[in-house]
Amino acid sequence: MRSPWTVDRGCPASCAVEPDPRVPLGELTRRYAALTYTLTRAVARGDRLAEPRVLRAEARAVLGALGVRLEVARAARLSARDRGVGTLVVANHISWLDVVALLAVDPVSVLAKREVGRWPVIGTLARRVGTRFIDRDGSPRRLPCAVAELARDLRGGTSVLVFPQATTWCSIAGGDFRRAAFQAAVDAGAPVRPVTVEYRQGGAAVTAAAFLGEEDFTASLRRVAAASGLTARVTVHDPLIGADRRALAEAARRAVLGVAAPLSGGSSRAAACGPSAAGRTASREWSGA
Incomplete structure (x- = not known):
């Protein structure tokens, strides 16, 4: 039986071209x-790594070490404080490098799959920041609580x-936007900032940086390390405000794709923390069902 938390497989590894x-x-x-x-220096910084100035500098240092150029279209902060x-x-999801590029623009907290916390070195750094x-893979009953916790963080001022998209794709256009996280923004009255991440070599989009399947x-x-002249291009779009998670998710997806679309109004009931009907709906929407 398909779990409501099941996500798309994304692109196969063969889509990542040398x-x-x-x-x-x-x-x-x-x-x-x-x-x-x-990375050794970042680990040695201990809890100081979570300081925005330090985290941004270390993220930029990682890009520099790998020879990746950061290009920001429309210089803007990711958060609207x-x-x-x-x-x-x-943001759309292509690679583990997405997180590094975005933290190099503006350090924010990251929501990641639990497996990342078990990666050597990377997991340690992820927990520290x-x-x-x-x-x-957890129980669907946990999802409304996860949405509530995300809304609490947003309400408290944490971006x-x-x-x-819940998994990685080789290009910007891959995958639908799951809607549960947008419910947290609705509940918190928080703005949604769409961001497009893409990778280029010689001015052309490439899949060399993708982390797939x-x-x-x-x-x-x-x-990534072998690529000559690799550029991570980050495009920060205007923030969105809305009262309906479906409309917000669609407007954000279209913004990331570069397709203009009006954001329609609407209302959405907050999910309760427990196995309620609203919680079951949120569970389906996390997986895109």
Whole structure:
């Protein structure tokens, strides 16, 4: 029986194409050494790593070590702190590198699958910077509580990055936006900030940075480190406000895709923390059902 938490498989690993051009072996070795030094330094910072200034600098250092250029279209913060509440930042999902690029723009909290917390080194760093983990294989009854916790964080002024496609795709257009996280924004009265992440070489979109399917993390890391002239392009769109999670999710998806669309009004009842009808609805919408 299909769990309501089940997500799309996303693109197969074969969609990730080897970079062209590639750096020479000597430069590749230098990049690995620079990355090792940067991650070791980040771990040594301990709890200070969670400080926004430090986290942003370390994220930029990781990109620099890998030879990845950060390009921000429309220089803007991911969060909109002038409202007194946090911002729900929603982006398309291509790679583990998405998180690094977005933290290099504006450090925010991240909502990630629980498996990330078990990754060597990366898991340690993720916990230190306050990553919120969600168990996608858990009971559907937990989902309304997870939505309520996210709404509480937003209401308290914490901005949170969510990837509503729930898995990775090789291009911007892949996958629908799950709606449960948007319910948290509705409940908290928080703005939603759509963000587009893409990777380019020589001005053309590439899939070399993608982390897909059952692929091993090291294979994706190798392609990123080997790519010559790889650019992570981040486009920050105008924030959205709405009272209906479906309309918000669709408006955010279209913004990320670069398709203009009006945001219709509406109302949405907050999900209760427990196995209520509203909770079952939220569970289906987390998985896109």
